[in-house]
Amino acid sequence: MxxxxxxxxxxxxxxxxxxxxxxxxxxxxxxxxxxxxxxxxxxxxxxxxxxxxxxxxxxxxxxxxxxxxxxxxxxxxxxxxxxxxxxxxxxxxxxxxxxxxxxxxxxxxxxxxxxxxxxxxxxxxxxxxxxxxxxxxxxxxxxxxxxxxxxxxxxxxxxxxxxxxxxxxxxxxxxxxxxxxxxxxxxxxxxxxxxxxxxxxxMDFLTGLYNVREFNKKWQKIQIDKSIKTTAFIMLDIDHFKWINDNYGHANGNFVLRQLATILKIEAPDNELVYRIGGEEFCLILNDLSYTDQQKVAEQIRAKVAEKEFLLENGNDIQLTVSVGLAASAQNKDMKKLFRLADRCLYDAKNQGRNQVVGSIMETE
The missing domain is CATH 1.10.1760 (Arp2/3 complex 21 kDa subunit ARPC3)
Structure with a gap:
């Protein structure tokens, strides 16, 4: 028993x-x-x-x-x-x-x-x-x-x-x-x-934003998601960031990047769609917004950065600016072309004097 x-x-x-x-x-x-x-x-x-x-x-x-x-x-x-x-x-x-x-x-x-x-x-x-x-x-x-x-x-x-x-x-x-x-x-x-x-x-270990690998996965999902009618990329990077690193050190450069990431998460319509895709380069994805609203978001981010006092580790602060490229889709969502267009707009923003937004709508085929 x-x-x-x-x-x-x-x-x-x-x-x-x-x-x-x-x-x-x-x-x-x-x-x-x-x-x-x-x-x-x-x-x-x-x-x-x-x-x-x-x-x-x-x-x-x-x-x-x-x-x-x-x-x-x-x-x-x-x-x-x-x-x-x-x-x-x-x-x-x-x-x-x-x-x-x-x-x-x-x-x-x-x-x-x-x-x-x-x-x-x-x-x-x-x-x-x-x-x-x-x-x-x-x-x-x-x-x-x-x-x-x-x-x-x-x-x-x-x-x-x-x-x-x-x-x-x-x-x-x-x-x-x-x-x-x-x-x-x-x-x-x-x-x-x-x-x-x-x-x-x-995640990007430094800023806490999603990284470039996750960014690539996301835009591929967006491209096949028929519920998302239009999308846009906002690409930006910090003007003269090398000068910040050279004059204040890489630790302060990283400190500045973390503060910028915070601004982007606050200003983005969806803080889950903010990515760090390079050293000082960031990208936001905007879904189902009009081109006017997309421009407003891009300009608001540029203005917020320009007016903010970025702290350094010693307690001092500095001013900095960002150049912004905005690329919007029309009817089709060819995300690779959209990314290249956003990159070109960012390049134009820098060539035209920095601290500005350059936008463009991707032509339909």
Whole structure:
């Protein structure tokens, strides 16, 4: 008997760990996401199948009662994904229990889980506001175990047996809950680190803006995105930046670049579309704005830079200017041509005296 319980416990832990891994892998690889219907259905399917597998490794009790750890998967779902996935899974798993026999024990179990499906999500929210994930999981586990013990008491009318089962199952399942939670949290931490690395790969380490690699990816997406009708590039760089580096040092030059990046993020219509594409060269992407509005954005950036006092590391300040090239698309979005046009406009702005905006609309073919 003890050997069977031990082996079934090992099987339950293995099954739950595998299910946790699959559920975490189903999460979109994004910092902020909303689960779609397809992903929710996959999670419900995986979780329901997991609960059925756990039933196959249950401890058989008198009157066709099966003791297992299927409730752990429900606790994981409630805590990490909410009731929209946990509640349907509980009802599907209750129906799957009938595949192992329709009797008073299975009907009682189904009714018990139906009641818990309504109570546990509310309880989880209240507990989560006050305790950490491990405490919440253990307390939710206690609720399920207590409900199971009460169910067995009203089935057997044996108080001593119900109490013995309660404490035995509580001790065992609490250990399993902690193990599975540790495993899940480790997966989530790895997932978070992966997202951090992905984000860092997109960023320019000095300014915190997106880098040229991400800029190239973005304009390729814009080119095939039919929902974006028109787009424009604003290219700019700092006038006489070499003189700043030569006279104040590269550390101050970097300090100036970071301050300019801040201005661009504030003035850009979409601060997610600001890029550092070279040493002192930056580019903004403007989508679905009129040419007049594009010119206003470009001129506003030029003016803000010209009026700002840029600080140096010693506390002194300097004035600087930027030259700006604006290239706007008409109907077609040939982004390579648009980029070359913006670069040529920037070149013209510098040749015509710097500290000015030169704009052009790309001719349609």
């Amino acid at each position: 003890l050997t069977s319980i031990f082996l079934n416990t090992i099987a339950n832990v293995s099954i739950l760990s595998m299910a946790s891994y699959i559920l975490v892998k189903l999460i979109p690889k994004k910092r902020h996401y909303t689960l779609g219907l397809k992903q929710k259905l996959w999670m419900i399917g995986v979780s329901s199948a997991t609960s059925f597998l756990l039933m196959l490794f249950s401890v058989d009790m008198p009157q066709d009662v099966k003791l297992d750890l299927r409730h752990v998967i429900f606790i994981l779902l409630v805590y990490y994904f909410g009731s929209s996935i946990a509640v349907p899974t509980i009802f599907v798993a209750s129906l799957l229990r009938f595949l192992l026999g329709v009797n008073s024990a299975s009907i009682r179990a189904a009714a018990m889980y139906a009641v818990l499906a309504l109570i546990v999500p509310i309880l989880s929210k209240k507990l989560t506001a006050r305790f950490n994930q491990y405490a919440v999981m253990v307390m939710l586990n206690m609720v399920f175990v207590l409900a199971s013990a009460l169910n067995l008491y009203f089935l057997y009318y044996d108080r001593a047996a119900a109490i013995a089962i309660f404490f035995s199952l509580l001790l065992l399942s609490s250990g399993v809950v902690i193990i599975v939670t540790l495993f899940t949290e480790d997966l989530r931490k790895s997932f978070s680190l992966y997202l951090d690395e992905q984000e860092h790969a997109k």
